[in-house]
Amino acid sequence: MPDTIPDRSVLLDHVTIRFGTYTAVDNANLKINSGEFFSFLGPSGCGKTTMLRCISGFSEPTEGRVLIGGKDMAGVGPNKRPTALIFQHLALFPLMTVAENIAFPLEVRGVSKKERRKKADELLEMIALPGIGDKKPGELSGGQKQRVAIARALAVEPDILLLDEPLSALDLKLRQHMRTELRAIQKQVGVTFIYITHDQGEALTMSDRVAVMSRGVIEQVGEPDRIYNRPRSAFVASFVGENNALQGVIKGQSGETAALETPMGTFEARVGGGRKYKAGDEALLFVRPEQLIPGATENAFQATLARQEFEGATNHVFAKAGENELRISMVNAGLAGSLPGQGESLSLGFAPMNGTILPVGHMASET
């Protein structure tokens, strides 16, 4: 490590990427801090991989600039950038051994064979897989391949590590384990991680900050809890986590809260994104399934239990209220508790701070 901490930030300065008439990334404006674990979260086709390829140097922005460590990267090829990319399918070299794979970045830089082997062994030690250097990638398990790919990327000693959904091919248990592991490696090496995923669980658990993307636009940037609790658009509210959406008309706004008239009644809720509405504006109200509380007195309404899905710790209850079907998550209270039966009437409500009023926009199901 050098004496001064290197600048490992990434600045996207009004970046637009077009393919012909199609705009893949629209005016992205964003700073990723040095040493941060940053995620781009969005459904497939939202432009997040395009963004990643633009940062790693495989494509150039149509407009705007990419700055890494304060330096403009225009015209700098992928092999000259201080970035390393971990591909979705890892792209390990099948004809080389694990050690040769890991030492490949050193080989192309003309490092001697002995030193390469030493460095490869060090990195294998770091990813807790010592002694597999002479195996071929084909002989490894999914999780091992994953860690070898990380070791190979770290052999470059990059300032920025870019990860393109590297966990998507793993099974659930391994994926959860690798999340913890990735996070630990990131803390250990202090490199900026930029992580691309469509899996909100991954984005929320690992990241310092998350950017939610849709249709080429960065909808919201923020810490995971802010993204979840304070969505700024209908898309973010519906894409991150489960949400109930009710359409209605604004009756009036007073500071942070507004009243929305819906077919199910009028509800008081927080205004998302600090926007100003006037009476008569169309708007959407979002309430999380776990924040709809049976028997709550605020914003109370009646619903009929239509069906249930049991999932161990939580019970997903679907209740009919007029035309709308609402999703309610209830914690399994075990044998001591009791649950309402099919067709029973439920009294539901939610705290005004837990409802979010957002302007009408496209939802996650529409992308």
Add this chain to the structure above:
Amino acid sequence: MNRNTIFGGAYALAFFSFLFGPLIIMALTAFNSSRFPRVAPWECFTTNWFGELFGNARLMEGLMNSVIIGLGVVALAVPIGLAGALALSELPSKLRSTLYTVLILPILIPGVVLGISTIVLWGQISRGIGAGFLYNGYFLTIVGQITFVSAYAMLVFIARLQRFDATQTEAALDLGATPGQAFRKILLPFMAPAIGSAAFITLLASFENYNTTVFTVLSESTFTTALASKVRHGTDPSLSALAVIIITLTLIGALTNEAFQRRKEAEAGGRASRSPLYANPITRALTHPGVVFAILVAVIGGITYAGSQYDSSQCEAAILQEKLDRQEALRAEQRARIEAQEAEQGVTVPKPDSAFGGAFGGVGTSAPAAPAPKVENNSAFGGAFGGIAPPQTEE
């Protein structure tokens, strides 16, 4: 055995006879001393046809030319084919299908057309720029063959490239490799098996090509054109000897390759998939492709040496004598028959050239003690065509 098994067995037998019958028959004829390539009647076991083959200056010179041209074609057609395949894999799909058609076209054009157009074009060029040295058989044959042989190589490379994961190259670039390094260290090793097979295919295609080469080779000759002109003047078993050599070389190559593939498979797979041969150090060493190759070469070498020492002249002399005797017997028989005819017809049709006239008439079936006819020593076909020999006119 039910009917299906019998039918299946018969079918398989017929199928394999159809495939390998000609090869087997041809291989056998190489060892028969008959001057005409045939198995029956078997005369003498001989290895002289191999000597005859190597003694044929025109064929050997053609072989040398074929090797030179073949190596030239491989050296040029393989890189051209690889470049074409890479270009196709990089291009947008619309351009790709157009370029593909253009590159494949030489395969579809008759070789004769390619041959003639090559000499016309290069004749013009060499006259135009005053470079007469370009107008020689080697150069023209190489450029003529490359026009379509490189398309074969390209097809091999396209097939392999379709299985290449392009992100491998991207990964190499991302890890700091220059495009050249990514090509040498990632793509080329992946393409290595295809380069091997493309080199083999192009060498064979160049070697066996006739219809383009016969024009472009001008006054020279390649092995194939020399062979073709030899066949035109009548074939002999030295060509069968050549077939034996080619079949043997192919078998050695195929067996060594098989040993190599099996070993690679066994090493790639786990311990469980390996045959027990790999447990024992002796059998393990014996199944090594290098050892298999060495054994095969040693065996073939031994057989070749033994064959070269074999002398069939005694047997051949005996056969020749037998033929002469038989020929003589047939002649005598014929003569007797003619005389008998004459005797029957009396003096109405005198045969001026037959001094014996009807003297022996009526005893046609017994072998007469006639004077020995003039025998031409080089008449090897005597025995074969004895039954239809023309009327004798000697004396």
